[in-house]
Amino acid sequence: MTAPTTPTRPRHxxxxxxQDLYKAALELSNSGxxxxxxxxxAGLAAECVAKAMLIDFFGSVQDSPNAKPYSPVIEGMPGMNKYKASHGHMPGAWDHLMLVANGRRGAEVRKHIPRQNPFKTRSDAWHESHRYLDGDKLPAQRVARHLAAALSLITAYNHAK
Structure with missing residues (x-):
């Protein structure tokens, strides 16, 4: 008889x-x-890719398939805890990425994404609750900037791997 083993956690x-959310956003945008x-x-796409980089390149962990990933590095910073170190929605996921992106991969990521968080700027602030807004009132330039930001994160991931 063999001892029971712990099942392997599926990869995030x-x-x-x-990538899929970005493609869907782009198709929707191109349809006019x-x-x-x-x-x-676009915001969800950027959030997912930022989380992928945080886990794959910068030491963040996801303890279970449905748990929010978090950064032990951020958790260990003064005034932080596991809750504050968990990677939630934009613009926070971008801020966490910029906080821990270091080394060769960090330099590669920073080279491909805007220095200023495009989901946090006053004119472009993105929040998950905006899905309840009248989307027809969003400026086309804002949507284009968020699409470009999501693409910049996908590009950065590909260059950093």
Whole structure:
């Protein structure tokens, strides 16, 4: 008789999810309508790719398949705890990425993404609750900037691996 083993945790799928969300946002944008859902998908795409980089390159962990990933590095910083170190939605996931992106991969990531968080700027602030807004009132330039930011994260991931 053999001892029971712990099942292997499935690998996270943040990168694939981010790429798929970006493709969906781009298709929606290219169809000429629905700026609200396009912007929302762009933000979710960026969030997923940022989380993929945090886990794959910068030491963040995801303790179970459905748990929020978090950074032990951020958790260990003064005034932080596991809750504050968990990677939630944009713009926080971008801020966490910029906080821990270091070394060769960090330099590669920083080379490909805007220095300023495009999901946090006053004119472009993104929040997950914006899915409830009248998306027709979102400026096309904002949606384009968020699509570009999501693509910059995908590009950065590909260059950093």
């Amino acid at each position: 799928t943040f990168l694939k999810a981010g 309508g629905l700026p609200g859902p396009t912007d929302h998908l």
